[in-house]
Amino acid sequence: METVFINTPLGTAKIKGDENGVCLISVLQEGEISKTIPLELKSAVKEINEYFEGNRKKFTFLMNPKGTDFQKKVWKALLEIPYGKTISYLDLSKQLGDVKAIRAVASANGKNPLWIVVPCHRVIGSDGSLTGYAGGLWRKKWLIDHENPLKQQTLF
Structure with a gap:
């Protein structure tokens, strides 16, 4: 499982996932921004950044949320x-x-x-x-x- 922390206008986002997809995206008050982005999370990071820039309305990266x-x-x-x-x-x-x-x-x-x-x-x-x-x-x-x-x- 890979984890990356990115900066957003609403705080630091924590993104976790693997080759099966992203299973967690949460917002934190603050956190250390990752210097590198794992390959498995590059699409998610790119699309989330595009969303905040106002250039994305739908997300297409692989998702794998855990729940009932x-x-x-x-x-x-x-x-x-x-x-x-x-x-x-x-x-x-x-x-x-x-x-x-x-x-x-x-x-x-x-x-x-x-x-x-x-x-x-x-x-x-x-x-x-x-x-x-x-x-x-x-x-x-x-x-x-x-x-x-x-x-x-x-x-x-």
């Missing part, structure tokens, strides 16, 4: 949320076929091991509020604003 079958089902549904769009936890539960599973869906969302790439930040409260984000709500807001195609312009 239910968690993987939720994470797969998260991948279907379009760039720049949000969905409520309730709507996500309905989309997965069980409105009563909202807590389980929210829990699986919170256990997402692939920060940004599996876009759990695109899931919000039914009232439009930013709720529940392991990286901190300020990061969730930053990511949603980063993906918003309609940038607010200033008048002066």
Whole structure:
């Protein structure tokens, strides 16, 4: 298993994976940036950097997240949320076929091991509020604003 640490606008990202794919991407407050990038992680690092530069909306590198079958089902549904769009936890539960599973869906969302790439930040409260984000709500807001195609312009 290889590990690399890269700098992002939201802190240091830790990326772990091997020839079977990336299994973990998390954000840290700080950390020492890697001087070299292992071959198995080069595509992930390149694509994450492109995302932050505003030049990538979908990720294509090999992913191998670890989780239960239910968690993987939720994470797969998260991948279907379009760039720049949000969905409520309730709507996500309905989309997965069980409105009563909202807590389980929210829990699986919170256990997402692939920060940004599996876009759990695109899931919000039914009232439009930013709720529940392991990286901190300020990061969730930053990511949603980063993906918003309609940038607010200033008048002066």
